Amino acid sequence: MIQLIWDGLFVGSFYALIALGYSMVYGIIKLLNFAHGDIYMLGAFIGFAVLTSVGGIPASLSIGALLVVMLVSMLLTGTAGVLIERLAYRPLRGAPRLAVLITAVGVSFSLEYGISALAGPNPRAFPIRLEGNVFVLLGARISLPQIILMLIAAMLMVLLNFYVEKTSTGRAMRAISLDRNASLLMGINVNQVISRTFFIGSALAGAAGVMAGAYYGKIDFLMGFIIGLKAFTAAVIGGIGNIKGAMLGGLVLGFVEAFGAEWFGGQWRDVFAFAVLILFLTLRPTGILGQRVTERV
Amino acid sequence: MAMLEFDNVAVYYGKVQALRGISLTVEEGEIVALLGNNGAGKTTTLSTASGLVKSHSGRVSFNGTDITKAMPWNVVGAGLIHVPEGRRIFSTMTVLENLLLGGYLVKDRALVAKRIATVYELLPLLAERSTQQGGTLSGGEQQMLAIGRALIAGPKMLMLDEPSMGLAPLIVARVMQVISEIRDQGTTVLLVEQNARAALKVTDRAYVIDGGTTTIEGRAVDLLGDSRIIDAYLGA
Numbered sequence: 001m002i003q004l005i006w007d008g009l010f011v012g013s014f015y016a017l018i019a020l021g022y023s024m025v026y027g028i029i030k031l032l033n034f035a036h037g038d039i040y041m042l043g044a045f046i047g048f049a050v051l052t053s054v055g056g057i058p059a060s061l062s063i064g065a066l067l068v069v070m071l072v073s074m075l076l077t078g079t080a081g082v083l084i085e086r087l088a089y090r091p092l093r094g095a096p097r098l099a100v101l102i103t104a105v106g107v108s109f110s111l112e113y114g115i116s117a118l119a120g121p122n123p124r125a126f127p128i129r130l131e132g133n134v135f136v137l138l139g140a141r142i143s144l145p146q147i148i149l150m151l152i153a154a155m156l157m158v159l160l161n162f163y164v165e166k167t168s169t170g171r172a173m174r175a176i177s178l179d180r181n182a183s184l185l186m187g188i189n190v191n192q193v194i195s196r197t198f199f200i201g202s203a204l205a206g207a208a209g210v211m212a213g214a215y216y217g218k219i220d221f222l223m224g225f226i227i228g229l230k231a232f233t234a235a236v237i238g239g240i241g242n243i244k245g246a247m248l249g250g251l252v253l254g255f256v257e258a259f260g261a262e263w264f265g266g267q268w269r270d271v272f273a274f275a276v277l278i279l280f281l282t283l284r285p286t287g288i289l290g291q292r293v294t295e296r297v
Numbered sequence: 298m299a300m301l302e303f304d305n306v307a308v309y310y311g312k313v314q315a316l317r318g319i320s321l322t323v324e325e326g327e328i329v330a331l332l333g334n335n336g337a338g339k340t341t342t343l344s345t346a347s348g349l350v351k352s353h354s355g356r357v358s359f360n361g362t363d364i365t366k367a368m369p370w371n372v373v374g375a376g377l378i379h380v381p382e383g384r385r386i387f388s389t390m391t392v393l394e395n396l397l398l399g400g401y402l403v404k405d406r407a408l409v410a411k412r413i414a415t416v417y418e419l420l421p422l423l424a425e426r427s428t429q430q431g432g433t434l435s436g437g438e439q440q441m442l443a444i445g446r447a448l449i450a451g452p453k454m455l456m457l458d459e460p461s462m463g464l465a466p467l468i469v470a471r472v473m474q475v476i477s478e479i480r481d482q483g484t485t486v487l488l489v490e491q492n493a494r495a496a497l498k499v500t501d502r503a504y505v506i507d508g509g510t511t512t513i514e515g516r517a518v519d520l521l522g523d524s525r526i527i528d529a530y531l532g533a
Contacts, residue, residue, distance in 0.1 A: 168401065175387050175398050181349055182385035187373030187402035187450065 003140040004258045010146050012254020013153040017208040018231035019238070019246040020160060021081075021201025027177035027241035028197050030097065034104040035084060037228015038111035039077050039202045043209025044126070044219040045115055046073040051127040062128050062214075063148060069128075070152075070210045074203035081202025082195050090191070108228075116221040123220040126213035149211050156204060157247055163200070164243050173197055177241055226270070233277040239290025248288060298361055300325045300454055300485050301346065301377070306355030308341055308509075315341045317509040318355070323454070328477070328486040330496040330517065332530055333506035339489040340382055342506065343456045347379035348372045360453070374402050376453035382462065382489075384443040388432025392423055395431050395442055399449035409449060416445040419478065437468035444475060454485040461492045473499045493530040497521050505530070 018040055025033045047069045088107050092100045132144030164170035172193045175183040184190060212227075213219045230253060238249025253273060260272030280287060299322035308316040316338045323329045331339050344350040346357055348369035357365045359377050367375075387395050396416065400409035417424035420441045426434065431442060440460050447455055457476065461469040469492065477499045480486050490496035497503060497517045505513040505526070513525060520526045 168397075171390075171394060171398060172401060174390065178387045178389065179385055182381060182387065183398075184349060184369035185347060185373065185379050185381060185385070186398045186446075187370045188398075189368075189370045 002138045004262055005255070006140040006142060006146075008255035008258035009251065010150060010254070011257060012234075012251035013150050014208055014212065014227075014250070015230055015234040015253050016247045016250025017153050017156065017204050018227060019234035019250045020157070020243065021205045022228075022231050023235040023238070023240055023242060023246035024173070024197050024201045026235065027243075028173055028194055029089070029093075031089060031100050031104060032232065034101070034228065034232075035107035035111060036201070036205060037224035037226075037231060038108050039081060039224070040205040040209040040212070040227060040231075041115065041219070041221060041224030042080060042111060043073045043077045043206025044213040044223065045119055045209075045221075046076050046206065047210035047213055048119075048124055048126060048219060062130060066128055066130070066210070066214050067152075070207050073206045073210045077206025077209070078199040078203035081198040081205075084202075085195060085198040090194075112221050112224070119221065121221065123218050126217050126219055128214050129217045130214045145215060149215060152207070152211065156207060160200065160204070161243060161247075169193060169196060230273055233273055235287075236277055236280050236285075237287055239287025242287065242289050245287050245289035252288070299323060299358075300327075300360060301487065302356075302358045303342070303346075304356045304358075306342075306345060306357060307353045308338075308345055308350055309353050315509055316345065316352070319345075319506070319509070319511055321504050321511055321514070323485060323487050325485055326480075326483065327502065328480045328488065328500045330493075330500040330503035331487060331489045331506060332491075332493045332496065332503055332526075334530075335491070337506045338509040339506055340458055341509075343379055343381075343458050343487070343489060346372070346377065346456060349379075370402065373450060376451065377456070378447040378450050378452040378454070379456045380443050380447045380458060380460070382458040384436075384439040386431035386434070386439045386442055386446075388430065390431055391428050392431055392434070392442055393427040395446050396423070396427075396449050399446035401450075403449070403451065408451075412449045412451065416448050419448075419475065420445050437464050437472070440464065440468075440472055441475065444472075444479070448479070448484075452484055454487065455479065456487045456489070458489045459491060460488070461490060461495055469495055493526065494521075 018036065022033060022036050025031055050069050050072055084107055088103050089100055092103060130145035134141050134143045164173060172183065172188045175186065175188065176190055176193055180190060234249035234253045235246050237252050238245025256276050257269050257273055261269040301323040303319045303321045306316055306319045307314065319338065319342055331342065333339050341350060345352050348367050352365055356363060359375055362375065364372055364375065387398065396413050397409065400412065403409050422438060423442060423445050431439065434442060460472050460476065464472065473495055476486060476488065488496055488500060497520055500517045503515065503517050503520050504511050515523065
């Protein structure tokens, strides 16, 4: 039982990191950015490229090296996100939403098969493998890398939450997601804020990509596909467009999968996740935290 | 030199022409009303000035600068603030956060704090509700918040779109009173109203827009007795 909770928490924090970008982008431009999972894949491959170009890393340095590589990868995936918005989505601002959605699917394919062309279609072994002692806490087997990765994920989410809740740009992001024209009348440079949103969301996905590479030890050009859908599910569960909802949704999905896999067998894991997606979309499309205040006119 | 000037401005929404040559001027320190029926083009006129809508031809200038093609944030930066129709409060954000957003372009935080204090003095009910979500305020309170929020930007000129819409007569009087106080403190005001009588009581001059063009212009006191205005907009 404790083991399941721990597993759910661990996988859930990955989902949450990626769901955040999904949710932020949806909140601000009402686009389901189906290329978002591929940014996660891109982050893993950037980490891979950086690590192989420096050569071998001694095992004792692996955590420090991982953090540096993660930062580089975040910067680059963030920039990639900004470029994608600038080149693919911004020209379609004001176009029917379906057109932008299809473009996002196109961007997703471009990223997947672009990386496949550059790095080859076969899975690659990630140069850093986080090894660590496994110890038992309250009956759950927990490894040191898991704790480190969760701490990193938690720290990133705390930082993001502070940024969105307390800074002027964060306030502008929330304002744009509520009412874009009113935000323009506040003097908010909407293009700039949208760019920053894409940067942050993509950087978080890039960080998750590097973490996944280091944890699972293997990356491939389609690794973002399923996790992108999972992150979308997490965002919907929490209430899409809602930052805290994305974090909560990630954890809930992690638990659902962990318990579902335990009770019904591991092969049902994805079925379980997407069944929850369908349930939420039909019964509560606004998600757990997606309530709206009653508005008076 | 006029503070705000429209010179023969035309605007299209797709193929539909919304403005067919609007020309008007607002001098510094004036309070001017823009009257007209639904769909006459009043809101489009304000949106063109604030950069939300792009004009097809003609020229808009503010303080001598051409703002015809300016982005909305540049217009706000220049000190021309548009308070939109329907208040457009950020409903799930607090009153204080709404006010802070009004000062988005003001880099000096101390100045923003000072302006918020001034707004709280002018509109004490906002101070009482500063931690309440904007969407929970009543219509009149939301209108006050929308006006207060605009003041945080430090406007040289305010454009108010239908501030009396949906409000009880007593509240309308209070809103109009606040608007004249703002003008008395030196801010130029362009006031769009369907409630012509309430508007003409507080304004110096007025324009009437009909079918996307300015048809009548005059001093408010004269227009209150003008038969064309009485018949069409005041109700005899």
